[in-house]
Amino acid sequence: MLRLHRVQPDAALWADRATYPDRLIFHTPEWLRFVAESQRAEPLLATVTDAGQVVGHYTGLLSRRFGMRILGSPMAGWTTSYLGFNLRPDVPRRAALSALMPFAFGEAGAAHLEIRDRGLTAADLGGLGLRWDEAPTxxxxxxxxxxxxxxxxxxxxxxxxxxxxxxxxxxxxxxxxxxxxxxxxxxxxxxxxxxxxxxxxxxxxxxxxxxxxxxxxxxxxxxxxxxxxxxxxxxxxxxxxxxxxxxxxxxxxxxxxxxxxxxxxxxxxxxxxxxxxxxxxxxxxxxxxxxxxxxxxPVPWARRSRSPLVAHLRDAAKQGFALKQRTVARLTAVR
The missing domain is CATH 3.40.630.30 (Gcn5-related N-acetyltransferase (GNAT))
Structure with missing residues (x-):
């Protein structure tokens, strides 16, 4: 059974993360500092362990919306393509995703979770209480x-x-x-x-x-x-x-x-x-x-909320942002 454990970054942690073949620029300290600054978010790093042995890493950021803690890995609008996991080639991503659920809504205290991991497929998501959108690249x-x-x-x-x-x-x-x-x-x-x-x-x-x-x-x-x-x-x-x-x-x-x-x-x-x-x-x-x-x-964008109300607020916020963008554009054109 895989488990996630929150960790504080140090040189040894970054060095280990850099050895995984599925590492991306979005998992680097430079990129996380960029997202943290632009989104006023707090990086959340965790190791993935199997029987006490580290077999991977998880990358996310905590932010607040509507007074609730949101765990994005990433969130829409962050101009960040993928986060999610770095895993040893023999570790199933579905198993890591399953272990993320109790961690996100337990230790991390999140009310809402989103994840877009380059290695995840739609077949990995079923039965985990997730909703997802097709988001191919x-x-x-x-x-x-x-x-x-x-x-x-x-x-x-x-x-x-x-x-x-x-x-x-x-x-x-x-x-x-x-x-x-x-x-x-x-x-x-x-x-x-x-x-x-x-x-x-x-x-x-x-x-x-x-x-x-x-x-x-x-x-x-x-x-x-x-x-x-x-x-x-x-x-x-x-x-x-x-x-x-x-x-x-x-x-x-x-x-x-x-x-x-x-x-x-x-x-x-x-x-x-x-x-x-x-x-x-x-x-x-x-x-x-x-x-x-x-x-x-295909790279699905998955999400899960603690309650239906939180899910509704997330969808409403997305629609509201699109409306605001069009409104500002019209006002700018008038000026």
């Missing part, structure tokens, strides 16, 4: 050659990349400075305005991510310039171990005819591959991503 294997990666893209995507090069679009790597966050966010506002929306987070979240990940060398920041040297598109791409993630990309609508977005992705794929990264994760399954030759991977 689009990934690209970087193991093939550059020629094969390019050939796997849709023909229109390849044409756009060639067009950008012929038009004089260039890509540059950017140092981790707050000024880049302002550039990116200004373009992001333009992206959302196209849909009569506003960004779901503030520019301070971008600054926080850069501030925490930049010194560790775990984020690639890219800028695309037009032939006149103007910045027309940007991308934020955290990476660690075997995976690079598309955390955010933005561009000005008036320059999208130069196709800077495809060019940024193509640059990032080659950059990551040259450093031994074997997977590019788009962090979501929107249809436009398929043009890059992606494969869809």
């Amino acid at each position: 689009a990934v690209i294997s970087l193991i093939p050659s550059e020629e094969d990666l390019f050939g796997a893209m849709a023909s229109a995507c390849r044409r756009n990349i060639r067009k950008a090069a012929k038009s004089g679009v260039t890509v540059e790597e950017v140092s981790a400075t707050p000024a880049f966050a302002d550039e990116f966010y200004d373009q992001l506002r333009d992206v959302f305005a196209k849909q009569n929306l506003v960004p779901t987070y503030s520019v301070e979240r971008v600054r926080s991510l850069i501030r925490h990940l930049g010194p560790a060398g775990r984020v690639l920041l890219l800028r695309a310039r037009d032939p006149e040297g103007r910045c027309i598109a940007t991308a934020v791409l955290p990476w660690y171990h075997r995976t690079m993630y598309f955390w955010g990309g933005a561009s000005y609508r008036e320059h999208q005819n130069l196709r800077p977005n495809e060019t940024l992705i193509w640059y990032a794929l080659r950059w990551a591959r040259s450093r031994g990264v074997t997977e590019f994760d788009f962090v979501g399954g929107n249809s436009y991503k398929s043009k890059y030759g992606t494969t869809e991977v």
